[in-house]
Amino acid sequence: MSKISRRKLITTGVAAVAGASGLGVAAKVAKAHGLIPPDSGGLYGVGETFTYAAQRLLARHAMAREFPRSEISQNPFANEVDPLGDEFKRLQAAGFADWRLTVDGMAARPTNFSLAEIKNFPMSSQVTMIGCEEGWTYIAEWKGVPLSYILDRVGTLSQVRYVVYRSIQPDWWESIDMADALHPQTLVATGMNGADLPVPFGGPMRLRVPRQLGYKSVKYITHLTLTDNLKSFGKGTGGANSDGGYAWYAGI
Amino acid sequence: MAPVSATRPKRHSATVRITHWLTTIAFLALLVTGGEIVLSHPRFYWGETGNVNVHPWLNLHLPSSRDTVPTGYGYVLPDQNGWSRYLHFQSAWLTVATGLFYALFGLFSGHFRRNLLPAPSDRSIKQIVGSIVSHLRFKRPTPEEAWSYNVLQRLSYLLVVFVLFPLMIWTGLAMSFGFDSAFPSAVRLLGGHQTARSLHFLVTILLVLFLLVHVAMIILAGFRARMRAMITGRAVPPTE
Numbered sequence: 148m149s150k151i152s153r154r155k156l157i158t159t160g161v162a163a164v165a166g167a168s169g170l171g172v173a174a175k176v177a178k179a180h181g182l183i184p185p186d187s188g189g190l191y192g193v194g195e196t197f198t199y200a201a202q203r204l205l206a207r208h209a210m211a212r213e214f215p216r217s218e219i220s221q222n223p224f225a226n227e228v229d230p231l232g233d234e235f236k237r238l239q240a241a242g243f244a245d246w247r248l249t250v251d252g253m254a255a256r257p258t259n260f261s262l263a264e265i266k267n268f269p270m271s272s273q274v275t276m277i278g279c280e281e282g283w284t285y286i287a288e289w290k291g292v293p294l295s296y297i298l299d300r301v302g303t304l305s306q307v308r309y310v311v312y313r314s315i316q317p318d319w320w321e322s323i324d325m326a327d328a329l330h331p332q333t334l335v336a337t338g339m340n341g342a343d344l345p346v347p348f349g350g351p352m353r354l355r356v357p358r359q360l361g362y363k364s365v366k367y368i369t370h371l372t373l374t375d376n377l378k379s380f381g382k383g384t385g386g387a388n389s390d391g392g393y394a395w396y397a398g399i
Numbered sequence: 400m401a402p403v404s405a406t407r408p409k410r411h412s413a414t415v416r417i418t419h420w421l422t423t424i425a426f427l428a429l430l431v432t433g434g435e436i437v438l439s440h441p442r443f444y445w446g447e448t449g450n451v452n453v454h455p456w457l458n459l460h461l462p463s464s465r466d467t468v469p470t471g472y473g474y475v476l477p478d479q480n481g482w483s484r485y486l487h488f489q490s491a492w493l494t495v496a497t498g499l500f501y502a503l504f505g506l507f508s509g510h511f512r513r514n515l516l517p518a519p520s521d522r523s524i525k526q527i528v529g530s531i532v533s534h535l536r537f538k539r540p541t542p543e544e545a546w547s548y549n550v551l552q553r554l555s556y557l558l559v560v561f562v563l564f565p566l567m568i569w570t571g572l573a574m575s576f577g578f579d580s581a582f583p584s585a586v587r588l589l590g591g592h593q594t595a596r597s598l599h600f601l602v603t604i605l606l607v608l609f610l611l612v613h614v615a616m617i618i619l620a621g622f623r624a625r626m627r628a629m630i631t632g633r634a635v636p637p638t639e
Binding site: 190191193194195197198202205209210211212214218220221222224226227276278279280281282283284285286290357358361378390392393394397398399 | 437439440442447448449450451452453458464465467469480481482484485486488489490491492493565574575576577578581583586592593594
């Protein structure tokens with residue numbers, strides 16, 4: 148021990164204190180800039196926060212890759228969903244004429260839109276890849292209204308930080324931050340490969356978040372809620388998937 | 400036990416020892432969780448896209464943790480992807496941080512030049528063949544060799560440090576949709592999303608082979624002495 152000089156001891160001590168307070172400051176700054184994901188608590192919060200913060204700092208406005216139409220998958224895979232309930236079947240029987248998308252929460256003009264109204268909004272289309280956390284992928288052309296357009300229509304209040312979206316299926320919901328909600332490629336999709344969005348792929352309406360894994364592209368959406376806090380939704384981690392032990396941020 | 404003199408040289412520097420074991424922990428966590436993730440879709444494809452409607456170049460014929468995968472087995476394994484993915488990425492961060500620290504240290508301390516780059520006298524086919532032959536004869540290393548890596552060891556460590564681990568990180572990042580958006584050419588250069596996933600799996604096999612040979616060699620060369628050297632840094636100096 149005698150070999151450890153006083154200078155070394157002092158330097159190490161100062162470095163340790165600086166490091167610890169540096170981390171504290173970094174955590175405060177990160178929180179202020181919205182770089183802490185809602186599932187940052189717990190055993191894996193550190194890795195999750197690093198991933199989310201890194202991608203938001205370095206690639207906030209990056210665009211998902213778009214492919215030529217020739218690369219559209221001939222055999223896309225419709226992942227299984229829980230059996231669709233009676234309400235869905237009733238709406239389906241009527242050609243989804245009564246399907247509505249409700250928008251509430253921190254909006255200046257909370258409202259709801261019919262499927263026909265949504266389809267009359269300015270549409271955007273993209274040929275992008277959808278990938279499941281399991282590892283499989285396919286490429287399709289998606290057509291829909293940019294979510295940012297709908298947020299504009301309802302007048303998003305300035306303090307909104309997340310958009311919570313719910314499926315017609317019970318307890319199936321997710322949320323994204325404003326970086327993804329306002330991203331030009333995030334769509335309320337109603338069409339796929341030149342036709343109406345087929346039911347197995349989420350028709351009549353699903354969210355498309357091409358910069359994240361498929362489980363964020365929730366099928367059969369009926370409800371958007373604008374909020375500044377995810378604590379009051381479910382278990383507070385921001386989605387049915389993260390409440391069930393999956394990462395809230397699925398950009399990886 | 401004789402008191403350890405502070406002047407006695409260490410076989411492995413503290414940085415090498417700490418980064419070695421941090422990487423070991425992270426690698427094992429990545430291996431277990433990676434295997435778990437593969438079980439949810441134990442099929443591999445080339446190019447950009449692949450799913451159960453596409454013919455795989457490799458089907459592991461393992462039971463799956465998803466009932467959407469046609470495995471031929473009559474049962475489905477429990478879904479462990481949630482925590483596996485969390486731990487996989489947390490361990491990946493640890494690997495990258497440790498790797499960067501090790502790379503900077505290796506570059507500036509002369510560790511790479513001194514300990515990993517084969518000595519000029521060893522840089523010949525003859526020397527390499529000679530080393531292969533003595534390995535194949537299971538010749539135990541001489542006491543001097545306990546203080547330095549032989550040429551085959553150096554080459555395999557260089558391969559792991561500068562080729563396999565960087566490839567692992569690149570192919571792993573290429574599967575991230577966020578990374579794909581930010582650096583699309585890094586995915587295209589690899590040959591697409593599914594090719595990246597396949598390569599990630601193939602490089603894993605190479606790393607596991609390395610791990611098996613590495614541990615076998617440690618056992619052959621003297622498990623206790625080699626472990627002590629990598630944990631405490633102490634080894635019998637070559638002069639004794």
